[in-house]
Amino acid sequence: MVGNPDFLTGRGQDQAPEFQELESPEGELHLRFFVPSGNEFALPAIGIREVISPTPDRITPIPNVSPLLLGTLNVRGRVIWVADLGQFLGDSAPLNTDRPDISVIAIEDQDLMMGLAVDRIHEMDWLDIEDIQMPTSVPDSMAPFLRGEWVINPDADTVLRLLDQIAILRSARWAT
Template identity: 30%
Template sequence: MSLALASPMKALTIRLQDELFAVEAGSVREILDLVPITEVPNASPFVSGLINVRGRVVPLADLRVMFGMDRPEPDQDTRIVVMEIDIDGEPTVAGILADKVHDVTDIEAASIEEVPKVGMRWRPEFIRGIGKRNGGFIIIPDLGRIFETQSARTAPAAASEERSAS
């Protein structure tokens, strides 16, 4: 089964640690410098804070949590990508942290492949595909599925999962 799109994917490329990720450029509303983050007590590490975007309360997600990456302190390159993400059939505005924002580029449909079933450091259900550009790979996360998975996990369910895992 091919994940190839009929036309190139217009993508915003962002860096998380040493990996390049691509998100649908058409879903991006704006890119912000780091703004004050209001921490939410007892929230999941994935969406642990809220930001104010032009007077609107927006949840801030950290994809590095979902991909098991270290979470270094923000620096001068850290940005917040404000996006509209389809969660359970409803458009939802959310911010995602990026260690660095690169550029908007086309990823050719023919260069997007399925995620290998083995050898991946990420959960394959969270990846739509792997694109190739300039001899490197670009990970295309399935943001809808990532956010739906997290919104389905209530705090008590997450706490009981953590207890049973230890």
């Protein structure tokens, strides 16, 4: 087989004579997801430690803490707080925890790590930061945690909002 000239040149019966050119992605990689109200958000992939789907019984409720916190989760020996991201951002619909698993996005900055529980993960997507716009009509409870938004469908007024994970991690809301 090694003596076969087709093997050495990389040309065989199953290879096309021309190379296919791969498109290089534009922008930066982001994780897109939904909160219970149906609003779609994105976080930069660089700020995400990991995405996990624990069963609800793995999240331990802690008494006398902020109602935004669902409890704690042990992730490979490290205990992290898990929060209902939708309620943190001001949505009235709480996260449904009566299901087989909960999508949790673990974000990290320096020594701080937190899990953001969301309704569902959509996809990873390359988004161009230069196309981002300042949010036009957002609730005051959400505004401090937004970097901007992309208009996905202008006819349906559909937007994808980019969150600032460091502002979320360092928020004073966790103390209340």
